[in-house]
Amino acid sequence: MRAAVLLAMLIFSMAIAAAPVDATEKITHDGWHFSHESVTVNGVVFNLDLGYSADKLLLRFDDNLDFVELGTCKILPDTNYVIKVCFSDTDWDIDEKKIKFRVRFYSRYPDIEMTRTIGEEELSVGEETQIDVTIRNTGEARAANISFIDYFPEGIEIVDTDGVSVEGNATVWQRSSLDAGDEREFSYTIKAADRVNMKLKAYLTYFDGLEMQEMYSDEIHLRVQDFMRLTSVLKEEIYVGEETNITINLSHAPDDEDTGEDEAEIEYLDILFPDSIEVTDPPLRMQKVGERRYRWSGELRENRSKTWEFDIRGIYTGVADIQFYAQYEKDGRTYSLQNLKDSTVIKDRGVIIRCDLEDDNEIESFEKKNIRIWVQNLNAYAMLKDVRIKIDGGAMFISDVYVDWMDEQEQKKVADFAFVGPDIKSSRSDEINVRIMYETEYGDEGGEEEDFSYSLVPVDNLEITQDPDDTTIEEEETTYFRVSVKNNRNTDVRKVHVYDTADSRFQKRGLSEDVVNINKDSKTEIYAYKITAPKVRKEQDICINTTVEYKDESGNYTYVKERCITVKPREIKFSVSKDVAEDERFRGQIINMEYEIRNQEDAKGDTAYNLRIDFPLAQGYDTLDSREYLINQLDPGESVTVDREEQIRIRFNRSKFLIPETMIWYEDKDGNTFNVNTSSKSISTDSGYITGPAILLNKTAEVKEINESESFQVRLLVTNIGTDMATGVKVQDDGKEWSIMSMAPGSSKEFTYSKTLMRPGKHVLPQAVASYRCMGRDCWTGSDQPKIKVSEKEKPEKEQPTETPAQEEKSAASEAEPAEEEEPSEQEAPGAEEEQKSMLQ
Incomplete structure (x- = not known):
């Protein structure tokens, strides 16, 4: 099976x-x-x-x-x-x-067929011929990476291409693929520049899916003989109406291959000029045989040549080809020269349109503007006729213009008028469009178009600047108040009346009213005067109004701006000193702070009332019994010494120990509250021991930088670094409170809470406070204060509303941005573990 x-x-x-x-x-x-x-x-x-x-x-x-x-x-x-x-x-x-x-x-697999044909294989020097190529895929699959190249020897020039590129003296065609059944055709024109007798093949490669294939085209036998050489000299470009010449030379070169007849019979040499060229003076030996055709016939011996010069003029724009045809007989054989030509480009310089809006393209409401438009014939050799100028001015009405003739390079003013900007409430853009159609004197048509943009804008406000030397002053203090005005308009403003109206409580000295002229787009200082603040019982803002008035053909204008100055009651002059009573200090010692406070006012000065000394808290010591001290009053010249009211227990062994500054509050006779600070105090401490309980309060934040409105965690670590049980421990921080009934020595308690900061900037978190009983007394201590940087969130851009022009403006200049928080003095604070190690030492 x-x-x-x-x-x-x-x-x-x-x-x-x-x-x-x-x-x-x-x-x-x-x-x-x-x-x-x-x-x-x-x-x-x-x-x-x-x-x-x-x-x-x-x-x-x-x-x-x-x-x-x-x-x-x-x-x-x-x-x-x-x-x-x-x-x-x-x-x-x-x-x-x-x-x-x-x-x-x-x-x-693909199967590529290539055909390549040439118009003429036999050429004379100067003649051109075209090569046509067809690439066809007769196979059943796509051919890839196809490359065709056709090299030419010296003496052959590539003068024109269609569908191929030129690299060196070769034509190249490349394609990524050619589908089955598809074909591509391209061509290129070559010119005989010297004698050539060579058989040429093109080369093609492609990928058939397995490997690269290569093939050659059928060969072309290219033969170039140069018995007769025809050359010409002509400018590459001329302008309409310009006169120039073309020089033509026909030379008989010797025959290198035989010793036949040494002369050739020129049956005809024809020069054919195009419509765009006018022959103004032909050579005498040339016969005119047609409207634009000239001919010469005769004999020309070897090593001889003939030269003709034609005076010509360009009359129509474009490429002008002058063609040459020749037929001659030599050694019993007839030859011809075909496809020979020389070319020039005839150009029209045209016209240029100018307008004085080019450098100043903004027109304000009611502004008077002179508008002028010019047209110039740029041709140096030709006049223009039948010049039709159509002008569309947008908001401007401008009549069309017709000009019969314009001489060579002539300039004409075609518009000259005064335009007054319309009364508008918002800006808008417009333009003047100028279109020109014309004929040259030879009948060739031309044209030009130009746009000149301009903007119509409403009347801009005058901008008032009020610049006091000080924005906050004390009562009876003097400062300067300066006023300047900027003219944002496009025109000068005349007879501008500027005056200040100040609160009657201010005393003014100096000029506060004037009439001035203000140039366009310039800022002018009007006046500066002194003001003296009145006596005040409470801090308050006192304001000054600046008014600007003027009128012109567009109407009457009034602008008002207000600026307020903060006036504060005068502070009482104090001198305050702070010192430590004990000369020797060691860890665990209770030391006393001494203060001397003096009212430095003279006999006619003010008395200070209800003085309060706030004892600062810090992480490095305990404050005992009391956190403040009160003094009823302090008369002018009177001083008071406060001793043994502030007692602290030192916790650290340090060569440099910082006691923070103290803030002292007081009131004047009107009940205004002021404060004055002492400086911080740096002391050194020796080794010692702490007996009894001692609470160390550490405060940390989980981050150092956040975005506004983001929440973060705050951590409080409460540690008893003393030798005895701590009782009645109470911790307060940021409006929150925690109680601890008792804490054994070395024990810790942690509290956390969430906090959000809304304002970008640098923030210092408030100090946490702990109170407890130690040595039979009330004790207080403070924490360290972490720093947080708050960054502003990126907000999507909002489209700003367009402000309408106002004739009154007010500025609440007295509004000040909130001041950045001052950072408190730093108090070095070790962690709980470090403090316990220090205690054991």
Whole structure:
């Protein structure tokens, strides 16, 4: 049975092998495989698996799944040139002890055909001819990376191309692919510059899916002889009406190949001028045989030449080709010169349009502006006629203009009028459009168009600046008040009346009213005067109004601006000193602070009432019994010494120990509250021991920088670094309060809470305070104060509303931005563990 199956498979295999193969198909893989193997064909990976009954072959490739029955072939979808797979045979492999199978892959290929033809293979020096190329894919697959190149020898110039590029002295055509059945055509023109006798082939390469293929075109036998050489000299460009000349030379070169006749019979040499060139003076030896054709006939011996010069004039714009045709006989053979030409470009310099809006394109309401427009003929050799000028001025009404003739380079003013800006409430843009159509004196048409933009803007306000030397002064103090006005308008403003109206409580000295002229877009200082603040019982703002008035043809204008100055009651002059009573200081010692406070006012000065000394708290010591001291009053010249009212217990052994500054509050006779600070005090301490309880308060923040409105965690760590139990411990921070009934020595307690800061900037968190009983007395201590930087969130840009022009403006200049928080003095504070180690020492 197995033999019969194998025989049948063999018959199928033979049938497949005998099947005809298309010319564009090739076997790219033929081999025996086992299941679960893979094979790569033309870049495609095929995974092969034999079916359960060994009569089907499963194929997995790319994202496809397909099968082929035994003894058959299957056409595949487009997979990079692979088009067909054949499952031809199976057999039992004795060594591997499993079934193997034979599979063949067929691929299709491109087939490139190239045709290349030339117009004339025989040329004379100076003649041109065209080469046409067609690239066609007649195969069944796409050709890739196609490159065509056609090299030319010296003596051949490439003068024109269509569809190809030029590299050196070769034409190049490249394309990433060419589908089956597609073709591409291109051409290029060559010019004979010297003698050439050469057979030329073009070269082409492409990728067929497996490898790069190369091929050559049919050869072209290019022959260039130069018995007669025709050259000409002509300017590359001229202008309409400009006169110039063209020089033409015909020379007879010797024949290097034979010793035949040394002269040639020139049957004709024709020069054909285009319509755009007028011949003003032809050479005498040239015969005019047509409207624009000139001819010469005669004999020309070897090493001889003839030269002709034509005076010509350009009359129409564009490229002007002067063509040459010649036919001559030499050694019994007739030759011709064809496709010879010389070219020039005839240009019209045209016209230029000018307007005095070019440098000043903003016009204010009611502003009077002189507008002028000029047109100039830029041609130096030609007049213009029938000049039609159409002007659209937008908001300006400008009449159209017609000019019969304009001489060479003549300039004409075509508009001159006064324009007054309209009364508008918001700015808008407009333009003057000038269009010109004309003919040159030879009938060639031309034109020009130009736009001149301008803006119409409403009357701008005058800007008042009030600039006091001081924005906050004490009662009876004097400062200067300065006023300046900026004219933002496009016109000068005349007879501007400026005056200040101040609160009657201010005393003024100096000019505070004037009438001035202010030039456009300039700022003028009007006046500066002294003001003296009145006596006040409470801090208050006292204001000054500056008024600006003027009128012009557009109307009457009034602007008012207010500026307020803060006046404060006078502070009483104090001198305050702070010192430590004890000369020797050590850790655990209770020391006394001494204060001397003196009212430095003279006999007529003020008395200070209700003085309060606030004793500062710090992490490095305990404040005992009291946190403040009160003094009823302090008369002028009187001083008081405060001793042993502030007692502190030192905690650290340090060479430099900082005691913070103290704040002293007082009131004047009117109940206004003031304060004065002492300086901080730096002392040194020696080694010692703390007995009894001692609470250390550490305050930290989880971050050092946040965005506004973001929350963060604050941590308070309360530690008893003393030797005895601490009782009645109460912690207060930021409006929050915690109580601890008792804390054993070395024990800690932690509290956390969430906090949000809304204002961007640098912030110092408030000091936390702990109170407890120590040594039978009330004790207070403070924490350190973490610093937080708050950044402003990025906000989406909002469209700013357009402000309408106002004739009154007020400025609340007395509104000041909130001052940035002052950072308190830093007190060094070790952590709880460090403090416990220090205590044990």
